[in-house]
Amino acid sequence: MRALTVTPLKPGSVEVSEVEPPVAGEGELLVDGVAVGVCGTDREIARGDYGEAPPGEERLVLGHESLGRVREAPPGSGFAPGDLVVGVVRRPDPVPCGACARGEFDMCRNGRFTERGIKGVHGYGAQRWTVEADYAVGIDPELERVGVLLEPATVVAKAWEHIERIGGRSWFEPRRLLVTGAGPIGLLAALLGTQRGLDVHVLDRVGAGAKPGLVAGLGAAYHTAPVSEVTARTRPDVVIEATGAPDVVLNVVADNARAGIVCLTGVSSGGPRTGVDAGALNRGIVLENDVVFGSVNANLRHYGLAALALARADRSWLERMITRRLPLDRALEAFEPDGDEVKTVIDL
Numbered sequence: 232m233r234a235l236t237v238t239p240l241k242p243g244s245v246e247v248s249e250v251e252p253p254v255a256g257e258g259e260l261l262v263d264g265v266a267v268g269v270c271g272t273d274r275e276i277a278r279g280d281y282g283e284a285p286p287g288e289e290r291l292v293l294g295h296e297s298l299g300r301v302r303e304a305p306p307g308s309g310f311a312p313g314d315l316v317v318g319v320v321r322r323p324d325p326v327p328c329g330a331c332a333r334g335e336f337d338m339c340r341n342g343r344f345t346e347r348g349i350k351g352v353h354g355y356g357a358q359r360w361t362v363e364a365d366y367a368v369g370i371d372p373e374l375e376r377v378g379v380l381l382e383p384a385t386v387v388a389k390a391w392e393h394i395e396r397i398g399g400r401s402w403f404e405p406r407r408l409l410v411t412g413a414g415p416i417g418l419l420a421a422l423l424g425t426q427r428g429l430d431v432h433v434l435d436r437v438g439a440g441a442k443p444g445l446v447a448g449l450g451a452a453y454h455t456a457p458v459s460e461v462t463a464r465t466r467p468d469v470v471i472e473a474t475g476a477p478d479v480v481l482n483v484v485a486d487n488a489r490a491g492i493v494c495l496t497g498v499s500s501g502g503p504r505t506g507v508d509a510g511a512l513n514r515g516i517v518l519e520n521d522v523v524f525g526s527v528n529a530n531l532r533h534y535g536l537a538a539l540a541l542a543r544a545d546r547s548w549l550e551r552m553i554t555r556r557l558p559l560d561r562a563l564e565a566f567e568p569d570g571d572e573v574k575t576v577i578d579l
Contacts (some may be wrong), residue, residue: 234269234357235562235577236290236327239282241323244492247562250292252359259361260310261303262318264579266379267356268296270415271498272349277566283350283505285293294356294577295320295348296382298370299403308341308364317381319366321346323530337353337389337528344526358559368534371542374391379550379576383545385529387420387471390494391427392536394469397492397522405468405492406430411458412473413442415574416496418552423540432465434479441554459482462486477497490520496527527563536570 238244238319255261269492271355274291284291297318301451324333324343331339333553348354355362358516370378398405408424410417413435424431435442446453454461470483472525475497484493516523529537541549555575557564565575 232358233408235293235559235561236356237276237282237293239276239284240279240572242277242279244279244290245277245293245563245566247559250357252276253357253361255303255305255361257487258305258308258365258427259363260301260305260308260316260367261300262362263302264314264355264358265293265298265300265315265375266576266578267298267354268379268382268552269575269577270296274566276349278323281363281395285351287561291348291355292355292360293348294354295346297347297355297360297361298375298379299355299360300350302359305364308389310364310367310369314371315370315378316362316367317370317533317534318347318360318362319368319379319529319531320349320382320532322352322366333460334532335530337530337533342366356577356579365392366531368510368531368538370538371577373546374541377541377546377553380415380549380574381534381537381541382529383415383574384419384541385533386416386496386527386537387423388540389529390420390471390496390526390534392533393526394492394494394525397524401520403488407465407467407469407488408432408471409434409462409465409483409487410471410473411445411469411476411479412497413437413453413573416472417471417473418442418445418573420496421449421451422548423448424469424543425451425473426540426543429469431544432461432467434461438537441477441573443552444549445551445573446541448545458482459486467491470494471496477505481505481507481512482521484521484523487521492521493521493523493524495523498527
């Protein structure tokens with residue numbers, strides 16, 4: 232069978248390879264791959280920035296944004312042939328730490344977790360894969376065209392869960408949300424904000440193409456003005472930062488509503504140093520009771536929350552998020568820039 236593979240830490244090594252078909256172990260589903268999404272993490276692995284093959288192997292099967300159809304399911308698993316499923320990405324560390332032992336493996340404390348298609352375990356970018364029944368999430372058949380969006384939606388489902396937990400420290404009735412970045416994470420964060428009845432604003436650099444229309448389709452406001460102007464104008468109660476751009480991060484941390492909550496989901500890369508008045512930044516956070524926190528990955532609970540959010544969303548809007556679909560034999564094109572891209576999906 233064919234799979235999308237890479238030699239971790241070796242730039243330019245991504246290829247569609249012939250690999251041995253998997254054999255389901257005890258308690259595992261055997262799944263025919265339907266589609267796999269490509270995100271910034273996959274492209275960073277392809278560039279050789281990081282990634283880890285399974286022990287004793289040279290190459291790693293890529294793909295953590297999965298969608299598949301069950302071919303074989305063990306008795307009592309809760310799944311049957313023909314079911315659509317998504318595989319959970321992260322697995323608890325083997326010790327396990329306190330968080331992993333309680334099912335909160337997205338908050339692993341010792342870093343010994345593994346991740347499908349990223350760290351130590353083959354991913355879902357293959358024509359056939361296996362997954363433990365306990366780490367498979369069923370998808371409504373009506374979501375087949377967009378089910379591959381479930382994994383990125385789990386990231387924002389977790390972010391919103393934590394925002395609301397933090398808000399519960401006091402009276403919390405946010406009115407205005409600012410999302411910085413209109414990629415898949417930003418757009419899904421905005422979707423969940425509109426589902427909560429908030430006045431949603433999205434900031435991005437792109438002034439044309441698919442992104443402004445997708446934001447408008449949510450009934451949200453789209454901005455391309457400098458971030459300082461947008462934060463001054465909107466004074467958001469909640470900010471979900473999805474760019475990782477240092478100047479954007481600093482601005483939203485410094486300029487939001489009193490007792491505001493800023494969730495950082497964008498991973499910054501190294502770059503020029505940015506001059507910061509740390510004293511003034513600290514003073515503002517303390518005196519206004521602000522909270523700034525980072526969030527990444529998800530556990531099983533967040534997959535369920537994400538599935539509910541997608542089921543409530545307008546199906547045609549979700550389909551418009553997928554701006555490029557490629558067959559597996561053209562998979563390498565997914566790692567080349569596309570000016571109007573939101574989400575690229577490889578059909579398996």
